[in-house]
Amino acid sequence: MLSASDQQALLNWYDEHQRDLPWRATDDPWAILLSEVLLQQTQVARGLVYWQRMVEAFPTVASMAQAPVDAVLKAWEGAGYYSRARRLHALSQRVVLPAIEGGFDGRLPSSYDALLSLPGIGPYTAAAVASIAFGQPVACVDGNIRRVMARQTAQPAPAPTDVQTWADGSLHAERPGDWNQALMELGATVCTPKRVRCEQCPVAPSCAGRSTPERYPLPKRQRIKSVVMTAIVDHDVQGRPLLHQRPSAGLFGGLWGPEYLEGRVQRGEKYLHAGVVKHQLSHRSMTVDVLVGVSPVASDGVERAAVATSTLDEKVLALATRALEASMSNDEDKRRSYEKKEVGDGAEV
Ligand code: SF4
Structure with a gap:
């Protein structure tokens, strides 16, 4: 787990060094959810273009629910992993249903469990939206956070439950959304897969893997x-x-x-x-x-x-x-x- 002083150092670093990304300048849960769904398997530079396009085409959850799925696919064209667009459309249609019919009366739910019940929303996205858009104290785990955890604890192949336990124990309860984003930002810009910048890392003093960061975590073998x-x-x-x-x-x-x-x-x-x-x-x-x-x-x-x-x-x-x-x-x-x-x-x- 990261200590209270690590937490403060990382949040200070994040406040000063975070990238200027438009979804960080909004508190609109729908716009934040769109960014999280897009960024699941799309790099930030491409995600920026598509996020802008989706927000303009579907500024509200209701506007997407009213549109045919083909219009959502057209706006998503070129972003890849098209099942995300179809599930997003299904999500919007579920959210606009009355609560009595299993929907949410047109408003995105704020709790992790309710978000997780929506089409296309997995544990990462539910935790990200709950914490970033609604301030819920839920820890995210993504590939960046897994890498930071593996290096901090010098584990070549940490089990998913161990990563989640580490993330839960490290969460900053007062600023959970910023905390999750700060850890992910650290993994994306400093604690990167290659050319790690440990000299710029705000949590370097507590890092057990700092002398050989590339050893952690072991790369997953991908079959092409x-x-x-x-x-x-x-x-x-x-x-x-x-x-x-x-x-x-x-x-x-x-x-x-x-x-x-x-x-x-x-x-x-x-x-x-x-x-x-x-x-x-x-x-x-x-x-x-x-x-x-x-x-x-x-x-x-x-x-x-x-x-x-x-x-x-x-x-x-x-x-x-x-x-x-x-x-x-x-x-x-x-x-x-x-x-x-x-x-x-x-x-x-
Ligand atoms: S000290 Fe280096 S390896 Fe450890 S968390 Fe920071 S950037 Fe990653």
């Missing part, structure tokens, strides 16, 4: 699966791609995109090989062959700007469009250059 797929992109007579909305469960659920088939697929001379898109997801390395139909096949294509698509689909559709235009220009050299083209890695989580 390689996946090969073929995207079939057809167009209508106006050149609009034929897109389908994916089922809400599964990868890119609720988003729109062309048909994908497993493996490398041949489709004969009616399809042009537009190239290959390589794309990185958090646990998947994707290689996608893109086949584009050379003739229009229907009249019900989709205006891309009107629907939400993933970053992978954006790359696939852009490559398909360019290849189709090249083939239509009858420029054989240009067409061949597209056939050889590979689109580089892009991160989408």
Whole structure:
């Protein structure tokens, strides 16, 4: 546990050195919840852009509840982990229900347990919102706090319950929201995975792992699966791609995109090989062959700007469009250059 003097030193450091982030300048629980949901698996720089976009599009929980889920997915487009957007929409619809129907009469609940009962809200987010937005004395545990704890106590692989016990015992009861953010800020900016800045650390005197911080915690082994797929992109007579909305469960659920088939697929001379898109997801390395139909096949294509698509689909559709235009220009050299083209890695989580 951190002592009372450690607590004061860390809060003083946080007051002076915290990053200027817009969700720290508001006491609106909805805006704070949006930031916590976004930052679960998105880096702060990207989170800033999407937080601004979401707050503008849905300034209140009621405004999101009234919107169709497709509008939420559209605003979320490019942020990745799209199930978060769908669950956020479900959360908003639950919150606006009358209490008699299991809702919260349009106001976000303030207690940890009630927050935890909402769709998409896990222990971390419930603790963060309860403490930051409502001042409840609940300790958060995230990856940053786990790293600080592992180093403070010199444990290579602390059990989740031990981390929670340490966080609970270290919590500053009068300023729980600031305390949780201060610990996370320390992990994000000073007690970082690499190039640790122990010389700037306000709790260095009590740190058991200070002489060899990189030993704690041991890195978790991540398995990255390689996946090969073929995207079939057809167009209508106006050149609009034929897109389908994916089922809400599964990868890119609720988003729109062309048909994908497993493996490398041949489709004969009616399809042009537009190239290959390589794309990185958090646990998947994707290689996608893109086949584009050379003739229009229907009249019900989709205006891309009107629907939400993933970053992978954006790359696939852009490559398909360019290849189709090249083939239509009858420029054989240009067409061949597209056939050889590979689109580089892009991160989408
Ligand atoms: S002294 Fe170094 S290793 Fe220990 S908590 Fe501070 S930054 Fe992390």
